[in-house]
Amino acid sequence: MTEYSNIETTSGNRGLSFEEPLIFELDSQDSSAVDLDPPSHDMDRLGGLRRRLPVGLPGLSEPEVVRHYTRLSQKNYSIDSGFYPLGSCTMKHNPRLNEKMARLPGLGDIHPFQPESTVQGAYKLMDTLATWLKELTGLPAVALSPAAGAHGELCGIMAIRAAHQAAGNDDRKVVLVPESAHGTNPATAAICGYSVESIPGNGNGRVDVDALTTRLGPDVAAVMITNPNTCGLFENEAKAIADAVHAAGAYFYMDGANFNAIVGRVTLSELGVDAMHINLHKTFSTPHGGGGPGAGPTVLSEALAPFAPLPFLVHDANGLRMVEHSGDKDAPQSFGRMKGYHGQFGVFVRALAYMMSLGIDGLRQASGDAVLNANYLRVRLSEELTPSYDGICMHEALFDDRFLKDTGVSTLDFAKSMIDEGFHPPTMYFPLVVHGALLMEPTETESKATLDQYCETVLALARKAKSGGMAEEFASSPQLTPRRRLDETQAARKPILRWKPEPLKHAAE
Amino acid sequence: MTDTRYTKEHEWIRVDEEAATVGITDYAQSQLGDIVFVEVPDAGKAISKGGEAAVVESVKAASEVYAPVSGTVTEGNAGLGDAPDTVNSDPTGDGWFFKMTLSDTAELDSLMDQSAYDAYLKEIDA
Numbered sequence: 001m002t003e004y005s006n007i008e009t010t011s012g013n014r015g016l017s018f019e020e021p022l023i024f025e026l027d028s029q030d031s032s033a034v035d036l037d038p039p040s041h042d043m044d045r046l047g048g049l050r051r052r053l054p055v056g057l058p059g060l061s062e063p064e065v066v067r068h069y070t071r072l073s074q075k076n077y078s079i080d081s082g083f084y085p086l087g088s089c090t091m092k093h094n095p096r097l098n099e100k101m102a103r104l105p106g107l108g109d110i111h112p113f114q115p116e117s118t119v120q121g122a123y124k125l126m127d128t129l130a131t132w133l134k135e136l137t138g139l140p141a142v143a144l145s146p147a148a149g150a151h152g153e154l155c156g157i158m159a160i161r162a163a164h165q166a167a168g169n170d171d172r173k174v175v176l177v178p179e180s181a182h183g184t185n186p187a188t189a190a191i192c193g194y195s196v197e198s199i200p201g202n203g204n205g206r207v208d209v210d211a212l213t214t215r216l217g218p219d220v221a222a223v224m225i226t227n228p229n230t231c232g233l234f235e236n237e238a239k240a241i242a243d244a245v246h247a248a249g250a251y252f253y254m255d256g257a258n259f260n261a262i263v264g265r266v267t268l269s270e271l272g273v274d275a276m277h278i279n280l281h282k283t284f285s286t287p288h289g290g291g292g293p294g295a296g297p298t299v300l301s302e303a304l305a306p307f308a309p310l311p312f313l314v315h316d317a318n319g320l321r322m323v324e325h326s327g328d329k330d331a332p333q334s335f336g337r338m339k340g341y342h343g344q345f346g347v348f349v350r351a352l353a354y355m356m357s358l359g360i361d362g363l364r365q366a367s368g369d370a371v372l373n374a375n376y377l378r379v380r381l382s383e384e385l386t387p388s389y390d391g392i393c394m395h396e397a398l399f400d401d402r403f404l405k406d407t408g409v410s411t412l413d414f415a416k417s418m419i420d421e422g423f424h425p426p427t428m429y430f431p432l433v434v435h436g437a438l439l440m441e442p443t444e445t446e447s448k449a450t451l452d453q454y455c456e457t458v459l460a461l462a463r464k465a466k467s468g469g470m471a472e473e474f475a476s477s478p479q480l481t482p483r484r485r486l487d488e489t490q491a492a493r494k495p496i497l498r499w500k501p502e503p504l505k506h507a508a509e
Numbered sequence: 510m511t512d513t514r515y516t517k518e519h520e521w522i523r524v525d526e527e528a529a530t531v532g533i534t535d536y537a538q539s540q541l542g543d544i545v546f547v548e549v550p551d552a553g554k555a556i557s558k559g560g561e562a563a564v565v566e567s568v569k570a571a572s573e574v575y576a577p578v579s580g581t582v583t584e585g586n587a588g589l590g591d592a593p594d595t596v597n598s599d600p601t602g603d604g605w606f607f608k609m610t611l612s613d614t615a616e617l618d619s620l621m622d623q624s625a626y627d628a629y630l631k632e633i634d635a
Contacts, residue, residue, distance in 0.1 A: 093628070429569045429570060430570075432570055432572075488542035488543070488568045489545060489568055489594075492543075492545035492568060493545050493593070493594070
């Protein structure tokens, strides 16, 4: 194996894995994918403003363009090509039915500026989605417009800030965020002008409730808790925390990025949640990982509902109406608009298609299977790996690097060696509360056969690492990939962010 | 006289009369891995013991650097902007983060000396 991986080819291609340059580097100015008649100069009304230099677009034939993008797409790893166990990410299958629905002309070919009377069907879809989200959480209102998870957090904290301002609570300047929360939580609070204080964990991977309640006081505006948290654990004390937070006059924000573990099983209103975002692109199977678009609708409690952002739908005599302006009689206290148009409509269609095709029984089964799969990994991998916390986990299993102690193999080396075995590595070095973390979220998508194959591979790698003297081999992985270890340090310190052309020679007059 | 003290968060502070220099320990830089970005405080900034004073980002994670004691920043290490890797290569020398004056030298007593810090490292590595 080692000998083959060292073969250098003349072309740079390896087998049928192509060495693909940038499209600008493929430029050939005598190639073009279109055949247009030369423009008639009679039509030239540019006067002296006519371009003198080349436009700088690459010249390629159509087959060259098709090959370029097909080859790039083949370099991509996605949930469609294999198991994607990234933790804190919920990479689940995207049913093709969702795509078919999103392409229906009545949903795919509409424009946000169309008259309301012509888009009542689209409004009905948004209203139905809102109803599902409210039913699933038990909360009375939902803002559909946030564009993704962190935007949803921003929506929730802006609603909380608006509620405090309306009540004249200007002294509440602090947001408490536990160590086990998502990193975006403190960022959100800071963007809203709050100072952030961290609350420690309790040794079982959960919030230290005593430390939290001790810190509560008249200066605290809100507490943000990720539940299930980034250790893959349910915050069992969430209700007690919410009660203490409310008694102190603050609001309880729950980060719902990990909602996939509890859909159909936990009524959030009963936990005392005031605001929570829902990542449609994680929990409800819309494509995720290509950079979006996502959608982060945010459910709001009765106390926060009046401050919900614009726009939102109301029912009136002519059907559904979009409330777009702060002067509207239906929006006397809205904190305003946080996104253009009406939110990520294409994502709404996909999420609702998923919900309606699964039904409430199917959604309950999905969350149950997601938790079952994560626990299957946790138990099977515990044979060689070291789980960070005892007991049942939720949607993801967390391990640390104690099993690699004295092997000379780091978490990074271990993850890289999984690539040679044909598996996308799990999330590593996150969460920070455990040392050398490996965080795995299989989701309900995976079959037992896939999980078994993954477990056998990971266990074999762990045994290999422990067998001694393997540090160098692990450090040199991956060996079978188009590229070996990339220089992450140089990429961060001296990134090359754009291709630049050769300096242009002055074009002839 | 100079005296170097350590925090449990792996900052060091070297005190020379009323002025002091602060950085992160060799253990901290080795845990962080290759450092790609450092943000140091500006001169004149008041910092309080245990509060955030600087930010360090590596290929693995971004972390805060906390003020070991209270006081006022007199200089941030401007050289780290272009060469953050100095923190990896010379964490207790050229890789210092900032210099400060102390508002209460008694706060130093709560920090670890060299032998206590060495014992602490053994304990967390066990």
